[in-house]
Amino acid sequence: MTASPPRRRSGRGNGKVMRILVLLTAGALALSSPAFAAGPTEGAPPPYDGDLMRLAEILGALHYLRPLCGVTSEGQRWRTEMQALIDTEQPSDARRAKIISSFNRGYSSYAEVYRACTPAARVAVERQLDEGSRLAHDIVVRYGGN
Template structure:
């Protein structure tokens, strides 16, 4: 006996649709769009950018270390950073880099110190000296 042959149902194909010819009309003009301002181009970094980023990082470290060791200037470091951001954060990108450096300095010591130790006091003293030197160098070289 030969094997049974199956017949598959025909595949459905919709009949072609015909449209009545219509006279050619031009496409409607798109609504006028408001011109968006071109994105602000980031200027090249200042020649003292690396020094300024290091200073921001030091200020972040001091913002954690100085209050931790009950230094009288403990509350000043975040205010000083805010002043630096207002003076030097001329573009969003630059402002973000400066704030990122500050946060990096703060977080580096937040992971290490919970109480004031001799090591925290030594780090604080070193950062005060380095920060002062950087600020003087920037001001002397680039007129701050």
């Protein structure tokens, strides 16, 4: 039996978008579980902090790139996902500022480079979706409890 080649999804990565949204939702639920309710030791960042900061940066990049490349139906989806992460985390003011800074860095770094949707911008979107999906999955698997 020969394996058939993987099917490429047509459109603008909607399957990846849905996968990352499901993982983000699952991650938010996992991070709000009783295991996380006590939080880390005072002043110590949680063990998933680096991944969360990178995920915030990716959400910022997607917030810029997706509309640039013609995906207008999402509106404020990526900003809303970012807000959901902040609401779930309930970070201190300093940590909240750090998370928001990561989101803004993701947005502005792509805004400086791409003024129009180019083939490279489309590749960047796909890479951001892939990495965001992987990070969200890893956070849930490694730190989600249960």
